[in-house]
Amino acid sequence: MKFTGTVLKYGDNVDTDVIIPARYLNTIDKKELASHCMEDIDIDFVKKVKEGDIMVAGFNFGCGSSREHAPIAIKESGISLVIAKSFARIFYRNSINIGLAIVECEAAAEAIENGHEVEADLDNGIITDKTTGESFKTEPFPMFIQEIISNGGLVESIKNGIIK
């Protein structure tokens, strides 16, 4: 999995309430959810984000509620990959289950700045800040999780007989 995009950067403890405020949870329409993505932390996010952009954030990204609407809204908004110092656990598994690419890399998330161009090669575990030329190593996902991702998500993995 390879990604190239412009970075939109946020801080620590970005919670699911600011990713998609609960007042919009009366719908499951992906496009409608995406139209309110990040609204309570960055009102201009929806205007700024372009297809393929990469989100970078600090520790405990996606903390709070279990709402899968949060990774759905991010994915549907066009974000191709989220790099964070750490992820809250429900957000982490939701992202894997719905096929939103995420990667934990403290050094990269610290160094990469808003607006930088980034290339991420998750198969080989390398993130490159093309703006500065700096590179960072990442840990590969465990095999079981790689299989879920390569099958396109959890439901697909069950349908394909990977999980019985």
Added chain:
Amino acid sequence: MSMTMTQKILAAHAGLEKVEAGQLILVNLDRVLGNDITSPVAIREFNKFGFDGVYDKEKVTMVMDHFAPNKDIKAAVQCKMCRDFCNEKEITHFYDVGRMGIEHALLPEKGLVVAGDVVIGADSHTCTYGALGAFSTGVGSTDMACGMAIGKAWFKVPSAIKFVLKGKLNKYISGKDVILHIIGKIGVDGALYKSMEFCGEGLKSLTIYDRLTMANMAIEAGAKNGIFEVDEQTLAYIKEHSDREAVIYKADEDAVYDEVIEIDLSEIKSTVAFPHLPENTHTTDEIEEIVIDQVVIGSCTNGHYKDLEEAAEIIKGKKVAGNVRAIIIPATQDIYLKAVENGLVKAFVEAGCVVSTPTCGPCLGGYMGILAKGERAVATTNRNFVGRMGDVESEVYLASPAVAAASAIMGRIADPKEVM
């Protein structure tokens, strides 16, 4: 052996003799839960992939609590989607308006969770049932869809932090103060991916309801689950509410923990979490005047009968301050009825509070008490993130029912001792 309590439950449900932290396992589920917000996404996934039926009609559970009674047309559509699905799949435990309650208060009350169970719920506060000695954790809607289809979920086996409790709680101090104190100490990611295991002689002074409140907020420290050692109180509660047998798992003596933290319950003071993170804790004795506009007493964290009783003890015979809107939300129909029968509702209404039907409503900024820009609320709920209860420039202060009740009377954040 050397496994934690959580690891033992997970191993047993994965058909393995031993598991260790970091291992990825597939676990059999005793219950799969969803609500009116998360279930529609799960149902869409379930239907899209054409699963035949649910794995067990008795074990899938849906509770209409977040935006129910329907707050608007869209919420009505989501509840209808759940209702239709449950009718079609002949799901036994579907709880609609009139029979429902806030899910994490309702399931223990209905006896749907017992010690030793593994429960997943598409709601982050599913970790509540650890109070009963079960492994329970919040997941997303896709996990719920797959859980409904095959009765299994994947987990990374967690390591654990052990909390050894000693001493006794003082008057007006409850489980909420203890868990806020702990979150203040370890931070909102202090237990990330881990179990929080509670044990020690101090358990004796914590009622099941104190424990439900504490396990409920394990997620606010980032934990996978919060779990309490099973004792006589647990078994008595389960016997009263369920026909099923509790299965007791005890951590091995030589189980390895990432950290052991000792908590002396007698030293815990009334604790309030300031905006905008549950870790921003202060004790009431160090808080300067903070004038408030609203008080909410309820939620899956603190909507139990015991919580209402503690609030009523403080509010009864007094008046809510003129600048405060006080909203009381019993967590279930049974709690509501008991509060009516025992005169709690009368005391609340006479004091100038409103008493609502069970709903999650205001806790997540859904409805039934939304804050305007610049407004402040003291709430017995679980999160005080930016915009959680309304406008992004409103503020939520998390506290116990006793502190919330005293604050309603004083019109500012107050300690129960100030009004008693």
